[in-house]
Amino acid sequence: MPNMRYVILKGQDELFFVEMPSDYAYQLSALNLRLNKEIDKLTAAGKPQLPLAVAECDHLDLLQESLSIQGGLEYINELEQAFASLNEKEYPLISLLTEIRALQAQLEQWYEEEA
DSSP states (O other), X not given: OOOEEEEEEEOSSOEXXXXXXXXXXXXXXXXXXXXXXXXXXXXSTXXXXXXXXXXXXXXXXXXXXXXXXXXXXXXXXXXXXXXXTOOOSSSOHHHXXXXXXXXXXXXXHHHHHHO
8 A cells, every 4th residue: 555645734614634645745745835934926817725734644544524634646636727727818827727737747757667
Protein backbone atom coordinates (compact mmCIF):
# COMPACT_ATOMS: atom_id res chain seq x y z
CA MET A 1 0.00 0.00 0.00
CA PRO A 2 1.42 3.39 -0.95
CA ASN A 3 2.37 5.89 1.72
CA MET A 4 -0.19 8.71 1.73
CA ARG A 5 -0.25 12.08 3.42
CA TYR A 6 -3.15 14.45 4.03
CA VAL A 7 -3.27 18.14 3.29
CA ILE A 8 -5.78 20.02 5.42
CA LEU A 9 -7.28 23.09 3.79
CA LYS A 10 -9.42 25.71 5.50
CA GLY A 11 -12.22 27.39 3.58
CA GLN A 12 -14.38 30.19 4.93
CA ASP A 13 -16.60 27.91 6.99
CA GLU A 14 -15.27 24.41 6.44
CA LEU A 15 -12.24 22.18 6.30
CA PHE A 16 -11.17 20.15 3.27
CA PHE A 17 -8.99 17.06 3.41
CA VAL A 18 -6.97 16.01 0.37
CA GLU A 19 -5.19 12.66 0.24
CA MET A 20 -1.88 12.85 -1.57
CA PRO A 21 1.01 10.49 -2.20
CA SER A 22 3.43 11.45 0.57
CA ASP A 23 6.10 12.57 -1.92
CA TYR A 24 3.70 15.14 -3.43
CA ALA A 25 1.79 16.52 -0.42
CA TYR A 26 4.30 19.31 0.11
CA GLN A 27 3.96 20.32 -3.53
CA LEU A 28 0.19 20.68 -3.14
CA SER A 29 0.65 22.75 0.02
CA ALA A 30 3.21 25.00 -1.66
CA LEU A 31 1.04 25.36 -4.78
CA ASN A 32 -1.96 26.25 -2.63
CA LEU A 33 -0.03 28.92 -0.76
CA ARG A 34 1.26 30.39 -4.03
CA LEU A 35 -2.20 30.43 -5.60
CA ASN A 36 -3.62 32.14 -2.52
CA LYS A 37 -0.85 34.75 -2.74
CA GLU A 38 -1.51 35.41 -6.44
CA ILE A 39 -5.30 35.11 -6.73
CA ASP A 40 -6.00 38.70 -5.73
CA LYS A 41 -3.89 39.83 -8.70
CA LEU A 42 -6.30 38.20 -11.12
CA THR A 43 -8.79 40.57 -12.72
CA ALA A 44 -11.12 38.03 -14.37
CA ALA A 45 -14.63 37.57 -13.06
CA GLY A 46 -15.43 34.27 -11.39
CA LYS A 47 -12.14 33.73 -9.58
CA PRO A 48 -12.32 30.46 -7.66
CA GLN A 49 -12.63 30.59 -3.89
CA LEU A 50 -9.49 28.91 -2.67
CA PRO A 51 -9.19 27.28 0.72
CA LEU A 52 -5.87 27.83 2.48
CA ALA A 53 -3.49 24.98 3.30
CA VAL A 54 -3.14 24.96 7.08
CA ALA A 55 -1.59 21.58 7.91
CA GLU A 56 -0.31 18.23 6.70
CA CYS A 57 -0.42 14.92 8.52
CA ASP A 58 0.41 11.28 7.93
CA HIS A 59 -2.69 9.74 9.50
CA LEU A 60 -6.21 11.10 9.44
CA ASP A 61 -9.31 9.67 11.08
CA LEU A 62 -12.41 11.76 10.42
CA LEU A 63 -14.90 11.70 13.26
CA GLN A 64 -17.77 13.49 11.53
CA GLU A 65 -19.79 11.69 8.86
CA SER A 66 -20.36 14.99 7.07
CA LEU A 67 -16.63 15.27 6.31
CA SER A 68 -14.84 13.40 3.56
CA ILE A 69 -11.40 12.98 2.09
CA GLN A 70 -10.89 13.98 -1.53
CA GLY A 71 -8.31 12.30 -3.72
CA GLY A 72 -5.36 14.45 -4.76
CA LEU A 73 -5.77 13.93 -8.49
CA GLU A 74 -9.49 14.74 -8.30
CA TYR A 75 -8.71 17.92 -6.35
CA ILE A 76 -5.96 19.07 -8.73
CA ASN A 77 -8.19 18.33 -11.76
CA GLU A 78 -10.92 20.54 -10.31
CA LEU A 79 -8.36 23.24 -9.56
CA GLU A 80 -7.02 23.10 -13.12
CA GLN A 81 -10.53 23.38 -14.56
CA ALA A 82 -11.37 26.35 -12.33
CA PHE A 83 -8.27 28.29 -13.40
CA ALA A 84 -8.40 27.21 -17.06
CA SER A 85 -11.95 28.55 -17.35
CA LEU A 86 -10.91 32.08 -16.36
CA ASN A 87 -10.81 34.70 -19.08
CA GLU A 88 -7.87 36.62 -17.65
CA LYS A 89 -6.46 39.49 -19.70
CA GLU A 90 -4.21 41.39 -17.27
CA TYR A 91 -2.34 38.81 -15.20
CA PRO A 92 -0.14 36.08 -16.71
CA LEU A 93 -2.46 33.26 -15.71
CA ILE A 94 -0.41 30.80 -17.77
CA SER A 95 2.31 30.70 -15.10
CA LEU A 96 -0.20 29.56 -12.48
CA LEU A 97 -1.76 27.05 -14.87
CA THR A 98 1.70 25.70 -15.67
CA GLU A 99 2.35 25.00 -11.99
CA ILE A 100 -1.05 23.36 -11.55
CA ARG A 101 -0.59 21.23 -14.67
CA ALA A 102 2.92 20.17 -13.66
CA LEU A 103 1.61 18.72 -10.40
CA GLN A 104 -1.35 17.25 -12.27
CA ALA A 105 1.00 15.42 -14.67
CA GLN A 106 3.13 14.13 -11.81
CA LEU A 107 0.08 12.78 -10.03
CA GLU A 108 -1.27 11.15 -13.18
CA GLN A 109 2.06 9.40 -13.67
CA TRP A 110 2.18 8.33 -10.03
CA TYR A 111 -1.33 6.82 -10.18
CA GLU A 112 -0.50 5.04 -13.46
CA GLU A 113 2.59 3.49 -11.90
CA GLU A 114 0.64 2.43 -8.81
CA ALA A 115 -2.16 0.79 -10.86
